[in-house]
Amino acid sequence: MKTDWLIVGAGFTGSVLAERIASQLGQKVLVVESRNHIGGNAYDYHDEHGILVHRYGPHIFHTNDEGIWSYLSRFTRWRPYYHRVLAMVDGHAVPVPFNFNSIAALFPPERARQLERLLLERFDYGSKTPILQLREAEDPALRELADFIYDKVFLGYTVKQWEMKPEELAPSVTARIPFHLSRDDRYFQDRYQGLPQEGYTRLFERLLDHPNIRLMLNTDYHDVVEEIEFERMIYTGPVDVFFDFIHGELPYRSLRFEMQHHAVEQYQSVAQMNYPNEYPWTRISEFKHLTGQSAPGTTVAVEYPQPFVRGKNDPYYPIPCEANAQLFRRYQKEIDDVAPKILFAGRLADYRYYNMDQAVGRALALFRRISEGR
Numbered sequence: 001m002k003t004d005w006l007i008v009g010a011g012f013t014g015s016v017l018a019e020r021i022a023s024q025l026g027q028k029v030l031v032v033e034s035r036n037h038i039g040g041n042a043y044d045y046h047d048e049h050g051i052l053v054h055r056y057g058p059h060i061f062h063t064n065d066e067g068i069w070s071y072l073s074r075f076t077r078w079r080p081y082y083h084r085v086l087a088m089v090d091g092h093a094v095p096v097p098f099n100f101n102s103i104a105a106l107f108p109p110e111r112a113r114q115l116e117r118l119l120l121e122r123f124d125y126g127s128k129t130p131i132l133q134l135r136e137a138e139d140p141a142l143r144e145l146a147d148f149i150y151d152k153v154f155l156g157y158t159v160k161q162w163e164m165k166p167e168e169l170a171p172s173v174t175a176r177i178p179f180h181l182s183r184d185d186r187y188f189q190d191r192y193q194g195l196p197q198e199g200y201t202r203l204f205e206r207l208l209d210h211p212n213i214r215l216m217l218n219t220d221y222h223d224v225v226e227e228i229e230f231e232r233m234i235y236t237g238p239v240d241v242f243f244d245f246i247h248g249e250l251p252y253r254s255l256r257f258e259m260q261h262h263a264v265e266q267y268q269s270v271a272q273m274n275y276p277n278e279y280p281w282t283r284i285s286e287f288k289h290l291t292g293q294s295a296p297g298t299t300v301a302v303e304y305p306q307p308f309v310r311g312k313n314d315p316y317y318p319i320p321c322e323a324n325a326q327l328f329r330r331y332q333k334e335i336d337d338v339a340p341k342i343l344f345a346g347r348l349a350d351y352r353y354y355n356m357d358q359a360v361g362r363a364l365a366l367f368r369r370i371s372e373g374r
């Protein structure tokens, strides 16, 4: 079989690159995908109760990048959606990231007003301060508040999610959990937020619908690579697998999703409820809040963090710490050696957590390099 480009993986990275190369360069692309569906981890489908669910956990699209938003808008219309998350703390459901409304829900009014005043003396209204930074504040009342948030909201969730203490993780992870000096309960403040109106899978079908693109599902690249004659390849799978683990395995965290259907119209008041302390799961997500679907029943995903075991579950989150960054740098040398015939991109090939917009941005940037002959 002959093709100009072989692309491994039909997630955002592989599908955007396939669409660009096929439509802008007029070249033939063969996309191979080991799963039985397109969309990578953003894949959604209707379950046996007719509810549109996300197989690999709730996916909310958000970006500040107008270019990425308008590019994807050629393939989908959007349902405006602002994500809201509550966390169960001492029996109260409080907004996270922690903000002034969370303080008001947990502390007596006089104490809440005092904390708010102290915070505003030190930080700007609307700013976001990492909890770890707040713990170093000079004022004992603020340190106490920071310790409270750290113990009740942050520590338990982080240990469940990563099996590591926050301090052991790279600052980029802990910086993601800020105190928000605001009454804005939205989880993201990005300019563009929403979900594809007909679902992610439909968006992917449109991305890949081009006469120059051929798609093979249920096809692991290792099983077919010898039979395919290609000019160049883009690989979006795990980089350590590609190089037969010559430098060792890159560690990941995995998840188990337990889908539950309930014969009620609404299971919880928001799309995502976090459980930082009690129970072995970290969060419960109700899909109807995301999609706006109306139906008499509802489906939720209960999420259990797991160690990643090769062949048993999926690698979801690269574990961001210095030792793993060093290990990846050794693979980077291998990547440089096989370029430009073989290019690597995406969350598994770059060993980096990307939001969907970042994965699309990475793919569009790589396409610019390809089309400029670099």
Ligand SMILES: Cc1cc2nc3c(=O)[nH]c(=O)nc-3n(C[C@H](O)[C@H](O)[C@H](O)COP(=O)(O)OP(=O)(O)OC[C@H]3O[C@@H](n4cnc5c(N)ncnc54)[C@H](O)[C@@H]3O)c2cc1C
Residues within 6 Å of the ligand: 008, 009, 010, 011, 012, 013, 014, 032, 033, 034, 035, 039, 040, 041, 042, 056, 057, 058, 059, 060, 061, 062, 219, 220, 221, 222, 236, 237, 238, 255, 316, 317, 345, 346, 347, 348, 354, 355, 356, 357, 359
């Ligand atoms: C639980 C969870 C929740 C998330 N929620 C959000 C969210 O709310 N908002 C957001 O912006 N982002 C979210 N993300 C991130 C989002 O999933 C990623 O940004 C996106 O999936 C990255 O796309 P990708 O193409 O790089 O990787 P993937 O989607 O993983 O696609 C890679 C594809 O390559 C295939 N593949 C791998 N190896 C081979 C092989 N040897 N042969 C053939 N095919 C192969 C895989 O099967 C996969 O389909 C979430 C991620 C997780 C895990």
